[in-house]
Amino acid sequence: MLRITNSIKKYLLLVMLVLLPTYSQAKPQVEPVQIKVEQLTNNLGVIWSMEFVSPTEILFTIRSGKLGIYDLSSNLVQWVEGLPEIHAHSQGGLLDVAKSPDYDQTGWLYFTYSKEDFDTSKTTLARAKLVNHQLKEWQEILVTDSASHRNIHYGSRIAFDDQGHLFFSVGDRGLRAPAQNNENHIGSIIRLNLDGSVPDDNPFVGHSRFKPEIWSYGHRNPQGLVFDMQRNVLWAIEHGPRGGDEINRIEKGKNYGWPVVSQGQEYGFDKAVGVKQKAGMVNPEYVYIPSIAPSDLLVYSGDEFSMWQGSLLTGALVLRHLNRVILNQQMLPAGEYRALTDLNERIRSLAIDDKGRVYVGTDSGKILRLTQAEYSLRTHEKEKN
Template sequence: MLLPRPHLLRPFLALAAGAFALTSPRLAAQAVRTGTVAERFQLLCANCHGKNLEGAMAPSMLDDVWTNGGDDESLAKSIRTGFPDKGMPAWGAAIPDKEIRAMVIYIRELRAKAAREKTQFVKPADSMTAQSELHAYQLNTWVGGLKEPWSLAFLSPTQAVVTEKRGYLYLIENGKLADRPLSGVPAVDTGGQAGLFDVVPHPDYAKNGWLYLAFSDPQQNADGAKVSLTRIIRGKIKDGALIDQQTIYQGKLEHYIKAGGVHFGGRIAFDRQGYLFFTIGERGQGPHAQDIARPNGKVHRLHDDGRIPTDNPFVGDAKTDTTIWSYGHRNPQGLAFHPITGELFDAEHGPRGGDELNLVKKGLNYGWPVITYGMNYDGTAMVDITAKAGMEQPLTYWVPSIAPCGANFYTGDLFPKWKNQLFVASLAAEELRRVEIVGGKVVAQEIIFKSIGRIRHVIGGPDGALYVLLPNRIARITPAP
């Protein structure tokens, strides 16, 4: 035999044809030590697969034709073991598993980006009719002149309240914003992602007038340092002021984390029995989400007056935080009960590629930061496992990340085909999403519109319209005339 067999020759041909392709696992080993997943992909893979996965000497990864399986595990295996006889080196020895996991997420992002570029999204403007899959609609500005509105609540057919992140609570009467915010609202920490968060009326508001607020409470710790953590209060509106205030929840000072920063959660929801649920993000302290002695990275449950229900999952254990309902959450900012089944759903900000929708159940662990579908925002790897015994799987996760914020089920009559479907507001992707959940599974999703601004919340009004909170206004979605 004079010539090497073709399958031995092919990698060298590929290298020659690829000119700069780093097909050598030794060079790969150097490349993984530095740089982001994007840089690594461009260096190690793009020459054969194309800069945007469009294909070159290797097949495109944009079509849905996968010769070796298209699920995450198959992609990871293709990368790990390669196809030496077809010209693709095995990367497993050079690239650690969690970097391979990051590569899979990156491939998913590039695929979604390519699909998105081919899709036209509606950018609704006032008085313009827009079409969605199930309903034609109009989006019109309802209340303008706001700055970063965070939450909206309807108190009666003519009265609503809106919070602004910077600490203001305003009354809206017959669609008109009050000239000045309500007085008496406590001072809030507004550094970073901190601020005034949710406002929710008691389920019996018409009778008792209680209004609940969540905010980051500025305090001082024993060393005199400025610290903050989510606090929940309730009060009543009278003559332009919030009066009769009571603290419903306040974390312990030893658990307070320095003021400002990230991941506060801050959403409140009542269930049918009148229990109050609320979220606290992990405050950028991933491991705290797994520590049931701490309040951050959790969904909590209380009676409406702040008492701790005796059937909460960790009651009776002196070393735990007994208000906890579920744990292992990163930054849950959407919290909603299904109008028919009464099940609790949370939408939470994950790391890059790891935003989640969860079905939240008593005492369960949702896995952050031990398992996640995401990677670090700078494109470096995080973990290589997405599942583990004793940890719950999300119902769905979003790649690329959309930064889900408020979420609510639509229960009105104006859009019959949207009834009981979940709507999710997204910050980074500036999308309003419709999520159809059947039998505890996500069966369909639609982007209703995109790119008219970051959306912090979505909620149905007593008039059956859907209201969305944009960066400086509230828009109202009604059927097309």
């Protein structure tokens, strides 16, 4: 019989600690900040993205293939013309919109959407200029190699760093295995120059077969992406399968594991998807179990919610709340807070104005404005009376 000595016990304990995932999973808390909610719009459709193009104008996308401007001063919506044909089926459609860092000088707006390609569709990046409620100079920048017959997992969130680069995400398109194959764009985060050219220092530039646009890979469906200017970090939040939504710190050339590594379960039965971790694949910084189904992702900055400075904000589609994650000095998640749970809204998109007020877009077609005050829900119609 093998005798288990103290030395062997210590060795086994060390092995177990090494094999355990290193991600954080804090117990969610109720948001301590009191929030006032004002309803600005209703019944617009799935508001996938919002972007301030002036201090009083929010440009927003409707997944079904419409682009609108909400004017805060007049409380009116005007629709924008000039979009191309959009493949609006299931999770596909008109997705993200983001203004260029040099928008005041160039006027460029960047869009992602699903584009039909025979009997498949692909995540596509384009840019255009907004002139008198019309899009002008439409340019397709990259039609990704992400063709799938399944109308799901397009990824599609856009972010910019402070060095003239654009990042955008492409989901696994429901195909899983190609997310580990860099000969396509499936399950990747892409990095380009603002004009669409490939930066010389991208990790796979010069490789004979790999796509040079890829910055990171092994992603399932990142629908939140933000560049943290203060910390110089690119953050992504992505949907896991049943359980295992992830916040990841995105780094050059890294493999984030999907579908070899996952913290979630198969749909319909209790079987793990892949393994919990594997050498050479990056562990998430934070995991949600059960899944919240995350959407947009922002780093909060502003005066309205001083307690939120530097926190990550995301929307939850399934558990229906506003999710806030605190980051400590080591840039690790150190606490999770949940707000707006009583609204019962699928929160799809987020924006912050120059005063730090937070705007929420929902799948029911509402734009809500959040300010710090005694919590109440009211509409503009009630305020006018």
